[in-house]
Amino acid sequence: MKNKLLISAISLFMLIAQDIYAQAIIRGKVIDNQNLSLPGANVILEGTGKGTVTNQSGDFSVLGVPAGNYNLIVSYLGYNGSTKEVSVKDGQTLELKFQMDPGTVDGVEFIVFGDRLKGQARALNQQKTNSNISNIVAADQIGRFPDANIGDAIKRIPGITMQNDQGEARDIIIRGMSPELNSVMINGERIPSAEGGNRRVQMDLIPADMIQTIEVNKSVLPDMDADAIGGAVNLVTRKAPNGLRVSGTAGTGINLLSEKPIWTGGLIVGDRIANGKLGVIFSGSYNNHNFGSDNYEARWVRTENQDHPVVVDRFDLRKYNVQRVRRSTSLALDYDINENHSIVFNAMYNWRDDWENRWRMRVDRMDQPFNNGSFTELQSNVYQLRGRAAIQTKGGIDNNRVKGTRLEDQRVLNTTLSGTHLFDKLKMTWNATYAKASEDRPNERYITHRGNADMVLDIRDPFKVLTTFANQESELGLGLNEIYESNNHTFEEDLNARLDFSLPYASNHGMLKFGGRLRSKYKNRTDSYDLYDPIGNLGANGNNLGDLPFSFQNDRVFLNGPQYVPGRFVDSKYIGGLDLKNPNLFEYEDAVAEYITGNYQASEMISAGYVMTDYQFTPQLSAIFGVRLENTNLEYRGYEFDEDEEVFNRSAAVSDNYTNLMPGAHFKYDITDNRILRFAWANTIARPNYFDLVPYSIYSPDNETLVRGNPNLVPTTSMNFDLMFENYYKSVGIFTFGGFYKDVNNFIYQRTDFNVVDPVFGELISITQPENGGTADVYGFETSIQRQFDFLPGIWKGLGIFMNYTFTDSRTTGIEGRDNEDLKLPGTARNMFNASLSFETEKLVLRVSVNHASGYIDELGGESFNDIYYDRQTFLDVNASYAFTPNLRLFAEGNNLTNQPLRYYQGVRARTAQEEFYNARINVGLKFDLFK
Numbered sequence: 001m002k003n004k005l006l007i008s009a010i011s012l013f014m015l016i017a018q019d020i021y022a023q024a025i026i027r028g029k030v031i032d033n034q035n036l037s038l039p040g041a042n043v044i045l046e047g048t049g050k051g052t053v054t055n056q057s058g059d060f061s062v063l064g065v066p067a068g069n070y071n072l073i074v075s076y077l078g079y080n081g082s083t084k085e086v087s088v089k090d091g092q093t094l095e096l097k098f099q100m101d102p103g104t105v106d107g108v109e110f111i112v113f114g115d116r117l118k119g120q121a122r123a124l125n126q127q128k129t130n131s132n133i134s135n136i137v138a139a140d141q142i143g144r145f146p147d148a149n150i151g152d153a154i155k156r157i158p159g160i161t162m163q164n165d166q167g168e169a170r171d172i173i174i175r176g177m178s179p180e181l182n183s184v185m186i187n188g189e190r191i192p193s194a195e196g197g198n199r200r201v202q203m204d205l206i207p208a209d210m211i212q213t214i215e216v217n218k219s220v221l222p223d224m225d226a227d228a229i230g231g232a233v234n235l236v237t238r239k240a241p242n243g244l245r246v247s248g249t250a251g252t253g254i255n256l257l258s259e260k261p262i263w264t265g266g267l268i269v270g271d272r273i274a275n276g277k278l279g280v281i282f283s284g285s286y287n288n289h290n291f292g293s294d295n296y297e298a299r300w301v302r303t304e305n306q307d308h309p310v311v312v313d314r315f316d317l318r319k320y321n322v323q324r325v326r327r328s329t330s331l332a333l334d335y336d337i338n339e340n341h342s343i344v345f346n347a348m349y350n351w352r353d354d355w356e357n358r359w360r361m362r363v364d365r366m367d368q369p370f371n372n373g374s375f376t377e378l379q380s381n382v383y384q385l386r387g388r389a390a391i392q393t394k395g396g397i398d399n400n401r402v403k404g405t406r407l408e409d410q411r412v413l414n415t416t417l418s419g420t421h422l423f424d425k426l427k428m429t430w431n432a433t434y435a436k437a438s439e440d441r442p443n444e445r446y447i448t449h450r451g452n453a454d455m456v457l458d459i460r461d462p463f464k465v466l467t468t469f470a471n472q473e474s475e476l477g478l479g480l481n482e483i484y485e486s487n488n489h490t491f492e493e494d495l496n497a498r499l500d501f502s503l504p505y506a507s508n509h510g511m512l513k514f515g516g517r518l519r520s521k522y523k524n525r526t527d528s529y530d531l532y533d534p535i536g537n538l539g540a541n542g543n544n545l546g547d548l549p550f551s552f553q554n555d556r557v558f559l560n561g562p563q564y565v566p567g568r569f570v571d572s573k574y575i576g577g578l579d580l581k582n583p584n585l586f587e588y589e590d591a592v593a594e595y596i597t598g599n600y601q602a603s604e605m606i607s608a609g610y611v612m613t614d615y616q617f618t619p620q621l622s623a624i625f626g627v628r629l630e631n632t633n634l635e636y637r638g639y640e641f642d643e644d645e646e647v648f649n650r651s652a653a654v655s656d657n658y659t660n661l662m663p664g665a666h667f668k669y670d671i672t673d674n675r676i677l678r679f680a681w682a683n684t685i686a687r688p689n690y691f692d693l694v695p696y697s698i699y700s701p702d703n704e705t706l707v708r709g710n711p712n713l714v715p716t717t718s719m720n721f722d723l724m725f726e727n728y729y730k731s732v733g734i735f736t737f738g739g740f741y742k743d744v745n746n747f748i749y750q751r752t753d754f755n756v757v758d759p760v761f762g763e764l765i766s767i768t769q770p771e772n773g774g775t776a777d778v779y780g781f782e783t784s785i786q787r788q789f790d791f792l793p794g795i796w797k798g799l800g801i802f803m804n805y806t807f808t809d810s811r812t813t814g815i816e817g818r819d820n821e822d823l824k825l826p827g828t829a830r831n832m833f834n835a836s837l838s839f840e841t842e843k844l845v846l847r848v849s850v851n852h853a854s855g856y857i858d859e860l861g862g863e864s865f866n867d868i869y870y871d872r873q874t875f876l877d878v879n880a881s882y883a884f885t886p887n888l889r890l891f892a893e894g895n896n897l898t899n900q901p902l903r904y905y906q907g908v909r910a911r912t913a914q915e916e917f918y919n920a921r922i923n924v925g926l927k928f929d930l931f932k
Helices: 002-017 118-130 150-153 366-371 472-477 572-577 592-598 794-798
Strands: 024-032 042-045 050-053 058-067 069-075 082-088 093-100 134-138 160-165 167-172 183-186 213-217 232-236 245-255 262-273 278-302 310-338 342-364 376-378 382-398 406-423 426-458 466-469 481-506 509-532 550-552 567-568 587-592 598-615 621-637 638-642 646-648 653-673 675-686 698-701 703-709 717-728 733-745 746-760 760-770 775-786 800-810 831-842 844-853 856-861 868-870 871-883 888-895 904-908 912-917 921-931
Touching: 024 069, 024 082, 042 058, 050 058, 058 426, 058 481, 082 213, 082 376, 082 746, 118 213, 118 717, 134 592, 150 160, 150 213, 150 904, 245 278, 278 904, 310 426, 310 466, 342 509, 366 921, 382 567, 382 572, 426 472, 426 572, 466 472, 481 621, 509 592, 567 572, 567 912, 572 912, 592 621, 592 638, 592 904, 794 800
Parallel strands: 024 093, 183 232, 703 760, 746 856
Antiparallel strands: 024 058, 042 050, 042 069, 069 082, 134 213, 160 167, 213 232, 245 262, 245 921, 262 278, 278 310, 278 912, 310 342, 342 382, 342 406, 376 382, 382 426, 406 426, 426 466, 426 481, 481 509, 509 587, 509 598, 550 567, 598 621, 621 653, 638 646, 653 675, 675 717, 698 703, 717 733, 733 775, 746 760, 775 800, 800 831, 831 844, 844 871, 856 868, 868 904, 871 888, 888 921, 904 912
């Protein structure tokens, strides 16, 4: 048996190593009739079985070509094919250029309206020629929807829904997998997270107009990072054009909630210089948006009163005013050292400032009157009772940077240097990446007045809960509770490197790939929390709310309903101007207990290696087999409470080291040239959030809550199966249908238990802690269609549809105390639907788009009563443009015309936990594109 294995191994080595002598290389570029690169083109050396696909820059290379004469054939969906006769010699590198012309079928031109299908053609060609199951969206398609950030664009892709924040898409969910279970990259390298406690990438940080292509890999190959249980999103920035190109956008608009202007600008400049050897492209984007949100939140509890068993014990009414300024720049350089060696440099910098003021009225402890019977029922489900009321203004120091607001400064930098080198039959690629992310919230100030007051609780309509003062003037008598200033800083730094090799074998029927990578990450969070107690009276008569400068925040009617009236709050400019550092005016206290357990450091090193083979069994059937090995070495350190000394101490470091072996297989069967059947089996992993592993305890006696870390968490793993049928239309369109199944183990969920007596902190409190569940089965199907109605007569050819639907379901085991319940995996939206109807002529484009996602469980409680759900959402967007010339276009767009709120509910859909409205926004502007 051993001899047979040895003979087989030697035979395989001989097969791979044969013909190592110098052979020819054919390099080239594929462009269209406007000198734009065509990625995803199929390149075949006729009669040899050799072939390849063009990359994002339209470049290709065919390795190991024996000397001789050949026909080189290039095909591209939506374009006429092109063939060139070539003659090569041993050791030669032959360079070619193919220009593709728009195709025709039965004498009818595909691209009958100029450039309207070119972006779609590029995306579909890449998707068609990819080895794995993926969705590709090109910049031209992104630009045809009114999307401000890249998250809004991604939510239109099959199987994807987004969690919103302040009216924009922020966190990505792929096929029911929560944001922590997906990866987001720029040019193939992970984007570090600017948030303090998790691995989520803030998609609202990246403008949509900075990205050339969105690649969503739903089945990852062995040469891809394995931490992508849901999928891996790769954002590809622009590559240098083949000639001078200058494009730009200038626009303005209005937010219908704030009734303030929106300003937008963008510029792209690219060219090839130095005799075409050096490609340069610079992109810049600017967006200035004044907006806001109207919000209320409620917490439902059970009482001991059998006549009133369920009531609201805490109610918040919140008003937000926000100015968001988003800036982004990117630079790409590529240099051809010679015909076989090239290097590329990519850099992207995203910077978002949010200047926010928030006014919050909170009433809590409203369950106590029901427990002791000290309430009056004014009418059915309307009660007068005593509650603890708090009026709070959030702002910041009044200087040129913070501007009297809570400033959230988020920045992310990605830089990558890479190279491609051809050595006869061997191809080597490498890259080195430095990336960092930060979030700063400097000099953030809060002032709170609090006291017991007579309140009216109205829960007649649990969808629209309301709590108001029985006497509105009583809020003026609330006493000063606290003034504090916090400073918060989060920093993450990544150093990554990878090296990959490709070697054809078996007369070029197979391609052996192998390589390795290192990912080194460091992250820390450093917060502070300072209390300031006034030595004397701040006002002439005292420190009550009525004694200080206050403002009525009733300038707009709340979108939640006219019954929601914020009332009086300390003026944000007043707290911004307080001289808190003056020891004659304020006593200072470093409130260590309020922040120290949130501070931590994390170091993580991931080393990986893989080997895979891509083999063409027949002209129709190809397969990829491979295995990936990933080792994780990590160390986390935080702070914990010493119950004996009653102090917070630096905790001992929590360290771990584990290795995962993840095999995979991918099959692609070309039923016809334009009909493809794909199957994939892949194994993936998701590591716990950084902060979740820190052994911390954060106790809030005010809110009676305790949040803890869990150093015993283990990674989530998943075995994934996918089957997909794809039919590509020659007139540039696609129909897909497929199913998926994920066998998930050790998933992580947030568990919250209420009314718990903790041995350290005591009292009846709620305790939240991340826990490993048991197993989860996630399954579903997705289908999509993109199609121009080119079969219709006359002007009706301009009609087109873009539509997709995804069904996802799940079941779980191993959730503590709830094994007998049919629980879904948090994040699993059952139905996701996108539809877009467009009408286009040579100059006019009209489009209406709908995006819908059903509700799903977001956070598990100790029982179903306390489960928190993210409610269903439906967005309606419209946009239009008119081309005065081929180079100048006027556009107009409207977002969120349904005024869709962000809504959470507790236990059952009727019990609102949060409802937040943003209203619609309208934009108009001009786009120009100059090229040669």
